[in-house]
Amino acid sequence: MDPLTDRQWARVSHLFDTSAKAGRPAADPRAALNAILWVVVQGKRWHHLPPGHPASQTCYNKWLTWKKDGTWQKIVDELGSELVLPPA
Secondary structure, three states: OOOOOHHHHHHHHHHOOOOOOOOOOOOOHHHHHHHHHHHHHHOOOHHHOOOOOOOHHHHHHHHHHHHHHOHHHHHHHHHHHHOOOOOO
């Protein structure tokens, strides 16, 4: 899975809150989304993420959060025709 293009990112970037919060800095949402898409599209396990992606646990937690709050479905709705996702 190739990383999101700038055009694809522009279509979904508004879905992510990037305001600073107290504590540890949050993972870059674009990097996390690229990693999540790699796992989902490739059908791989989280701990098989290639080097250069955020930590697998971070990406997994983001994916769970985004599934629970509806963000993941909005991403799929917006980019679905350009992604080859396995059946739900």
